[in-house]
Amino acid sequence: xxxxxxxxxxxxxxxxxxxxxxxxxxxxxxxxxxxxxxxxxxxxxxxxxxxxxxxxxxxxxxxxxxxxxxxxxxxxxxxxxxxxxxxxxxxxxxxxxxxxxxxxxxxxxxxxxxxxxxxxxxxxxxxxxxxxxxxxxxxxxxxxxxxxxxxxxxxxxxxxxxxxxxxxxxxxxxxxxxxxxxxxxxxxxxxxxxxxxxxxxxxxxxxxxxxxxxxxxxxxxxxxxxxxxxxxxxxx
DNA sequence: GCGACAG
DNA sequence: ATCTTGTCGC
Numbered sequence: 001x002x003x004x005x006x007x008x009x010x011x012x013x014x015x016x017x018x019x020x021x022x023x024x025x026x027x028x029x030x031x032x033x034x035x036x037x038x039x040x041x042x043x044x045x046x047x048x049x050x051x052x053x054x055x056x057x058x059x060x061x062x063x064x065x066x067x068x069x070x071x072x073x074x075x076x077x078x079x080x081x082x083x084x085x086x087x088x089x090x091x092x093x094x095x096x097x098x099x100x101x102x103x104x105x106x107x108x109x110x111x112x113x114x115x116x117x118x119x120x121x122x123x124x125x126x127x128x129x130x131x132x133x134x135x136x137x138x139x140x141x142x143x144x145x146x147x148x149x150x151x152x153x154x155x156x157x158x159x160x161x162x163x164x165x166x167x168x169x170x171x172x173x174x175x176x177x178x179x180x181x182x183x184x185x186x187x188x189x190x191x192x193x194x195x196x197x198x199x200x201x202x203x204x205x206x207x208x209x210x211x212x213x214x215x216x217x218x219x220x221x222x223x224x225x226x227x228x229x230x231x232x233x234x235x236x
Numbered sequence: 237g238c239g240a241c242a243g
Numbered sequence: 244a245t246c247t248t249g250t251c252g253c
Contacts, residue, residue, distance in 0.1 A: 008244075010241050017243075044242050054242070071242050130252095136242085 001178065010075075011050045014058035021055075025063045039066040039143065041152065041163045046140035048102065048122035050077050060141020067140030068148040070161055074124070074136050078104025086124075090134050093126035097153050100124055102136070125149055131159035 006016040021042075028036055045054035046069030054075075060067035074082045080102055089100050101120030122138035123145060137149050155161035160168070 008241095008243060010243085013242055049242080069242085073242065075242050076240075077242095 001174070013044050014053075014055040017044075018055060018058045018062065021059050022062050025059075025065065037065070039068065039151065040140075041068050041070050041155065041161050042140055043070060043164050043168075045069040045071045045075055045136070046122070046138035046148075048075055048077065048080075048136060048138035050075075054138070054140075056138065056140025064142075066142040068143060068152060069122075069136075069138040069140045070152055070164060071136040071138070072133075072160070074102075080104055090124060090126075090132070093124070093134060096126055096129045096156070097150075098126045099134075099137070099149055102138075121145055123149055125153060127153055127156040127161070128159045133159060135159070135161075 002020045004016060004020070006012075008016055025036075025040075040056075040059060040063070042056035042059055044056060046056035046060075046067065048054065048069060048071065049057075054069055056067045056069035059065075074080060074086070076082060080086075093099065100123060102122040102124060103118060103120045122136060124134040125137050126132075127135045135152065137145070137152050139145050139148060143151075152161050155163055158165065
């Protein structure tokens with residue numbers, strides 16, 4: 001269990017979560033090196049970021065592990081917009097694995113002018129046949145966008161890649177068992193709501209024939225927090 | 237008032 | 244992220 005102190009500010013997610021993710025990787029490295037994953041699926045963006053360097057890039061550089069940014073919402077940056085045109089493109093993704101490149105209008109890659117058609121470093125991906133909502137995959141560290149998209153898709157039993165999904169589920173369970181037991185909403189009684197604690201405000205992989213390369217994700221802060229005035233409770 | 241808003 | 248309301252499939 002960890003206690004997050006830095007507030008969540010869009011564009012600065014890494015400053016809030018990376019210290020804890022890094023510590024986990026380091027502990028794994030010294031205590032269970034055999035379980036060290038070959039790649040990390042990070043709940044957040046890689047280069048699809050205001051400054052081209054999201055949490056997946058931070059963690060990748062600090063751990064020297066290949067990282068993939070897996071976001072559930074489009075970070076509208078560099079001219080990218082979740083507008084009608086974008087939604088139409090999403091609608092055209094027919095089956096799992098279908099994707100399209102997200103190309104900003106800056107004409108730069110990682111902030112460096114190319115003077116050439118900029119290669120996309122992120123894509124919208126339909127990860128499952130049964131889910132219309134896409135995943136926004138972006139290069140984090142030491143992996144091509146193509147490999148990142150394929151790997152992510154191969155990890156999807158449902159919309160969210162299993163490593164991220166399982167981390168999410170277990171972390172929420174851990175929080176539920178420690179702090180009160182809000183438990184998942186039953187959806188039974190329409191009027192069963194807990195009192196509000198806080199009034200307002202605060203308010204490179206498949207080498208060899210050995211399949212099953214990656215595993216382990218990182219995924220951090222679940223939801224639990226929001227009790228005192230700002231933020232606490234992390235997990236794992 | 238309205239749009240944005242990775243988690 | 245969290246919260247609501249509503250729909251659909253198993």
